[in-house]
Amino acid sequence: MIYELGKQLNMQLECYEIKEKEGLPLYLSLRDLYHVHGNGVDFLLIELPSGTDFKVSKLEKQLGLYQSHFKMNAAFSINNISRYQRDAMVQKGVPFVSLPKQIYLPFLGVMLQNYFRDNPILQVDKFTPISQALFLMLAYSKKEARFSKSDAAKKLGVTNTTITRASKQLKAIGVLQEEFVGTSVFIKRTLSGAEYFELGKPYLINPIQKTVYIKEGEYLDFPASGELALSNLTMLNPPPIRILATWKDIVLSNRFIEVDPQLERESDYVCLEKWKYSPMLFAKNGNVDPISLYCILREEKDERVEMELERMLEEIKWR
Numbered sequence: 511m512i513y514e515l516g517k518q519l520n521m522q523l524e525c526y527e528i529k530e531k532e533g534l535p536l537y538l539s540l541r542d543l544y545h546v547h548g549n550g551v552d553f554l555l556i557e558l559p560s561g562t563d564f565k566v567s568k569l570e571k572q573l574g575l576y577q578s579h580f581k582m583n584a585a586f587s588i589n590n591i592s593r594y595q596r597d598a599m600v601q602k603g604v605p606f607v608s609l610p611k612q613i614y615l616p617f618l619g620v621m622l623q624n625y626f627r628d629n630p631i632l633q634v635d636k637f638t639p640i641s642q643a644l645f646l647m648l649a650y651s652k653k654e655a656r657f658s659k660s661d662a663a664k665k666l667g668v669t670n671t672t673i674t675r676a677s678k679q680l681k682a683i684g685v686l687q688e689e690f691v692g693t694s695v696f697i698k699r700t701l702s703g704a705e706y707f708e709l710g711k712p713y714l715i716n717p718i719q720k721t722v723y724i725k726e727g728e729y730l731d732f733p734a735s736g737e738l739a740l741s742n743l744t745m746l747n748p749p750p751i752r753i754l755a756t757w758k759d760i761v762l763s764n765r766f767i768e769v770d771p772q773l774e775r776e777s778d779y780v781c782l783e784k785w786k787y788s789p790m791l792f793a794k795n796g797n798v799d800p801i802s803l804y805c806i807l808r809e810e811k812d813e814r815v816e817m818e819l820e821r822m823l824e825e826i827k828w829r
Contacts, residue, residue, distance in 0.1 A: 511587065512546060512555075514609050519619040523548035525555070534579055536708045538572060540701075545582075551618050554584040555607070559684035566598045573604055583617045596622070634682050637713045639786035640668055641676040645710050646792050646801055648686065648699040652829045653706075656689060656698035666791065685709050703828020707801065714805045717785040719758045725767040726778050732756050733793035735783050736806060737815065742797050744818040753781045755798050757788035800826055 516523035524547045531539035542557040554576055569586060576584040585605035588595075591612055599606050600622070605615050611623040637645060643666050647657075657665075663673040677697050680686035685706055689696045699706050733739070736753035740746050751771075756762075769779050783789075785802075792799035800822055807819050 511607075511609060512544070515607060515613070516548065518610065518613060518621055519548075519615075521549045521619075528554075528580075535575070536705070537711075538575060540705060540709055543576075549618065552582050553605075553615070553617060554580050554582055555587050556584060557587045558589070566595075566602050566604060569599075570602050570604050585615055593624070634679050634713060636715050637679060637710075638676065639715070639717070640666065640672055641679040641713075642715055642717070643787040643791060644673065644676045645680060645685070645714075646799060648680075648697075649703065649706060649710075649801060650792060650799070650829075651699070653699060653702055656696040658694050658696050660694075662697060667788070679713075680710075683709065683713060703826070707828070714801070715786075716805050717787060717789070717802050718783045718806060719786045720784045722782050722784065723769050723771045723774075723779045724762075724782050725769055725774075726752070726780055727765070731790075732782070733789055733796055733798045735789065735798045735803065736781070739797040739803050740807065740815065740818055740822065742795075743800070743803075743822050745821075746814060746818040750776045751779070751781050753783065755783040755785055755789040755793075757790070758784040758786060760784075 512523050512525040525544050528543040528545055531543065541559070544555040544557070546553050546555050556576060573584055573586070583605065585607055588606055588608040591599075591606070591608040596606075596608070596612055596614075600614055603616070605617070607613050607615065611621075611625040613619065613621040644662060647662065647665060648655075651657075659670055659673045659677065662677075663670045666673070677686055677688070680697075681688065685700055686697055687700050689698065701709060732754035734742055734753065735755035737746065737749040738753040741748040766782075771779055771781075783806075789798045789802065792802065797803075804819060804823060807815055810816060810819070
């Protein structure tokens with residue numbers, strides 16, 4: 511790539527990969543970084559993985575963090591860029607390279623042409639429910655574990671076509687890779703557990719579709735969720751109302767009587783969350799899984815909950 515860039519700018523460029531990234535936020539350090547020198551100019555080239563959340567305002571802020579940390583100009587290397595994205599980057603003054611036709615390096619050289627590839631990259635804003643379920647399946651598996659798409663579909667209770675769509679989302683953000691063995695396609699995660707989680711964190715969704723309140727009873731098949739689950743996993747005091755979770759497509763039998771919480775005592779009813787994917791897939795020891803629990807409680811403003819939620823994440827034994 512550096513040879514091609516130098517050729518387009520008609521200059522000799524030297525480059526070496528930067529391995530020392532200490533002090534950078536984790537999500538910035540996961541990218542490949544290169545120190546480029548040429549024509550008396552040094553700059554940092556940041557390789558954006560395919561499917562990166564392409565919001566120019568975010569990239570502009572990240573650019574400032576990179577420049578402040580490395581004390582030099584910086585630019586993004588983008589595999590494929592649309593006309594709209596290019597114009598937005600130029601308008602904001604964010605340097606970038608998208609070879610072979612788009613080079614915007616105000617400190618070195620500019621070459622912009624009205625040529626754009628026909629195949630746009632998949633843009634990922636947030637996970638779909640099944641994409642998140644697939645993300646969780648890989649998160650709780652060993653790094654070297656791989657699954658055929660048919661096995662993943664069976665485990666999550668969906669079709670092969672649905673898994674293919676979900677895997678495209680994960681592949682687009684750089685957390686999943688595919689391996690082809692004969693006619694079978696296997697999927698596996700690309701990073702260790704903590705790095706994998708950090709890279710996927712911006713795309714996580716709240717799994718709750720709907721919340722209902724039902725008369726108190728013995729609901730042993732439903733895992734604890736919300737603050738109840740967090741209290742089971744940390745030092746947080748349990749809430750006054752039991753909070754349980756089930757899948758939205760589960761049909762509740764007649765023994766589940768829905769009530770109005772404003773007309774009942776707290777001890778007489780249960781809060782039941784209906785999820786967009788089955789919480790039973792990843793529940794353990796009677797609690798929903800910690801990543802889904804994080805998605806539910808991360809907007810909570812109670813400092814006690816925030817502190818215990820962070821503690822819970824720190825105690826996850828990633829594999």
